[in-house]
Amino acid sequence: MNIPQGYKHTEFGLIPSDWVLCAFKDVLTTFSSGATPYRGIPEYYIGSIRWISSGELNFNVIYDTLEHISAIAVRNTNLHIHNPGTFLMAITGLEAEGTRGKCAIVGASATTNQSCLAINGSDRMCVEYLFWFYRMWGNYLAFKYCQGTKQQSYTAEIVRRLPIYCPATIEEQNKIAEALSDVDALIAALNKKIAKKRLIKQGAMQQLLTGKKRLYGFSDEWTIKKLGGLAKMNSGGTPDSSNSEYYGGDIPFLSISDITSTNKYISRTEKTITEKGLRYSSARIFPIKTIMYAMYASLGKCGIADISLSCSQAILGITPSKNVNTEYLYYILSYIEETVKEFGQTGTQTNLSKQLVQDLELYLPTDYKEQQTIATILSDIDKEIADLEARRDKYKLIKSGMMHKLLTGQIRLK
Structure with missing residues (x-):
């Protein structure tokens, strides 16, 4: 490859020729992991000493911890209390715990469990630079250098040999x-x-x-009414997924995930269907301003259609009557979302039915x-x-x- 003047090639790509490429051990110190005090002794977990687990590492500065331990736990477990400014990286359980490539900086003195490796800076590298380097390259390093069959992990010795580059x-x-x-x-x-x-x-x-x-300026009474008396509603339908002629057309096809990923207005969908898919299924078109309401999975989640679309049978299209404001109905349905989850019918998965949604009682202004x-x-x-x-x-x-x-x-x- 052609290397521009003033640069050199590394496994990370091009870096300035005056920057240093070396191993962690050449520019960093300590490399110590912690431990978990024996949980069979309750007194170990009654204290004020912060104890960090790898799940708390999220590219953050940690000032407090989920659990605290006692001084006797520190002494009997041979734990080291790390000073503020210590760099922490997750070394075990990376994929299973979702901590692969995660790191943090100790903000207030703390101990750690065995899934965290503590590293200190030196006169050749500051911890703050290491923090940002690892935020950029942590996933790459974990993927390439972690070892193990059942669970990909680091050891302190592997980390000591990890490559790193930095300004001189x-x-x-x-x-x-x-x-x-x-x-x-x-x-x-x-x-x-x-x-x-x-x-x-x-x-x-x-x-x-x-x-x-x-x-x-408003004094008219409020009233309690069932949702079925305030709006018309219909569920959608799903074209046969094995027929490729039914998918990839110009008709937006709404799924539950589309609703959960939107804030209020639904302006796009991940999937689309064809006119043929619409014609040969129970799918239907819902116009703009229809409230799209999730009956399966994310119960009670809703959004307002900003485009004409179709949807699966897991979603209910709700069209308010002329006496009900669409956005008001959207907000009240959003407000009662947590309550609605309790109404779900239990089958292979918890879900709602059209009848259950129609029977929802809402309190609203008559004006x-x-x-x-x-x-x-x-x-x-x-x-x-x-x-x-x-x-x-x-x-x-x-x-x-x-x-x-x-x-x-x-x-x-x-």
Whole structure:
């Protein structure tokens, strides 16, 4: 291959020629795993000493832990208390526990179990750079270098021999880590705002959809009615999956997974069917603004169709009457989702029926304008959440690009 001037080729690809390619052991220290105190002694788990398991490693800084242990547990188990700034990587149970390639930094002094390997920096590499390097290359390293037949795992010795590259100076390593940490902090701040907005929305739903708080200018009574008396509803149907002529056409075909992956409006589907598939099955077309309601698997999940679509028999298309605001009905169905799950019929899987959904009793304003006003308030909150999520997702893309360019030396920081 043609190697540009100023670069050298490695198993990770091209890196600047003045960067160092070596093994973990050449630039890092410690490499110690922890242990699990004997669970048969309850006193071991009554204490204030933080104890980290590999499941808590999620590219994060760990300030507190799910479990805490006592000083006697630390002493009798020969555990080491790691200082803040220690790097942790998951070394065992990687696939089974979903921790393959995961890492973290100790934020407050803690011990670990045997599935975590603690590593410290040196005068040749800072932990902050190691953290970002491993976030980028952890999956690759685990896939290539883990060993074992039943369960792919690391040992301390394997980790010591893992390849790593870095700028020759701690100063440049720190600059890279600092730049990436800044954008990570921005994403974390947006996540906090999103979580706060969701709590505000939940509170607004509890107040507005139950009539506990009435909006100014509205005084008409609320009423309890069955959903079947407020809307028309029909389930879909699935064309024969063995007939290739029925699939891959221009008609969107909604599945449960499409509903669970959307926030409110359904504008696309993973699958499509053909006119022939529609004609020779019980599938039907549901128009825009139909509320699509999950009866199987994700019980009670719903969304509003933003496109004309068809769906499987696991989904109910609900068309509100002229006296019921579509968005209001969507919000009240979303609000009672957890309650609806208790109504599921148990067969091969828990599910709802059309009759059960029709019999749902809803409490709502008789005044259409009050329904509309409540729905508008909740929609505005949803829009604010969507805008924040869009900003966060934009910064995630920026971070991904920054990681690639900064951690391969395509962009050098002064």
